[in-house]
Amino acid sequence: xxxxxxxxxxxxxxxxxTPNSPAAKRAEKIFNRLMDxxxxxxxxxADGSLxxxxxxxxxxxxxxVHRQLVGG
Amino acid sequence: xxxxxxxxxxxxxVIAVYPGLPIYLMAxxxxxxxxxxxxxxxxxxxxxxxxxxxxxxxxxxxxxPFSSEASNKAIALLKRWLSPEQRRELEKxxxxxxxxxxxxxRYRIYPGKLNxxxxxxxxxxxxxxxxxxxxxxxxxEADIMLAQKIALxxxxxxxxxxxxxxxxxxxxxxx
Numbered sequence: 001x002x003x004x005x006x007x008x009x010x011x012x013x014x015x016x017x018t019p020n021s022p023a024a025k026r027a028e029k030i031f032n033r034l035m036d037x038x039x040x041x042x043x044x045x046a047d048g049s050l051x052x053x054x055x056x057x058x059x060x061x062x063x064x065v066h067r068q069l070v071g072g
Numbered sequence: 073x074x075x076x077x078x079x080x081x082x083x084x085x086v087i088a089v090y091p092g093l094p095i096y097l098m099a100x101x102x103x104x105x106x107x108x109x110x111x112x113x114x115x116x117x118x119x120x121x122x123x124x125x126x127x128x129x130x131x132x133x134x135x136x137p138f139s140s141e142a143s144n145k146a147i148a149l150l151k152r153w154l155s156p157e158q159r160r161e162l163e164k165x166x167x168x169x170x171x172x173x174x175x176x177x178r179y180r181i182y183p184g185k186l187n188x189x190x191x192x193x194x195x196x197x198x199x200x201x202x203x204x205x206x207x208x209x210x211x212x213e214a215d216i217m218l219a220q221k222i223a224l225x226x227x228x229x230x231x232x233x234x235x236x237x238x239x240x241x242x243x244x245x246x247x
Contacts (some may be wrong), residue, residue: 050153066218069235071235
């Protein structure tokens with residue numbers, strides 16, 4: 001089962017989904033809402049490769065989103 | 073029988089009848105001391121310290137990015153995203169290396185929230201970079217490390233654009 005991970009103070013929140021399911025639609029909605037807020041996303045595929053994403057990919061093994069990067 | 077003996081007997085009888093009397097008298101004596109007298113305060117604290125039962129300090133439960141539960145959850149997530157080689161490095165020396173997506177340069181990510189990324193040149197750390205998600209203060213370290221890894225491996229240019237270089241390292245490779 002694929003996951004959308006949104007980091008927060010508890011570690012992170014996980015939204016499980018399978019492609020073409022109501023859970024995937026819900027995860028996509030959350031993903032799009034966060035992208036609109038300026039979040040950045042990355043996906044991990046089953047073979048371990050990573051890619052930057054701006055659009056929700058239901059075929060991804062795992063998606064991690066985080067707020068935009070700032071210099072410290 | 074002398075006068076002192078009579079006094080001692082009277083005292084013993086009073087103590088036997090009312091055992092709280094010496095405590096009452098000591099409390100009265102303490103109260104009678106002027107408040108500004110430093111020894112009065114010291115003796116009061118000493119009496120309190122000796123008489124108060126020793127109890128463990130109340131500990132508030134810890135939640136949030138500093139709780140072990142949040143940290144463990146974030147570490148488990150980070151490990152899922154690491155390659156087998158990076159996972160080995162993290163377990164062996166507590167940091168892992170990533171390769172930049174644009175320049176092919178190697179970086180070392182240490183546990184931490186600030187200034188925890190190093191630029192490697194011939195396996196030597198030549199500069200430190202500081203960048204993190206905007207809400208880094210509320211996140212466990214492992215989540216920040218994961219965001220840094222994804223940024224460097226998928227969008228190195230954007231990460232370097234916002235990153236600050238530490239002045240501890242004289243070499244200016246990035247900016």
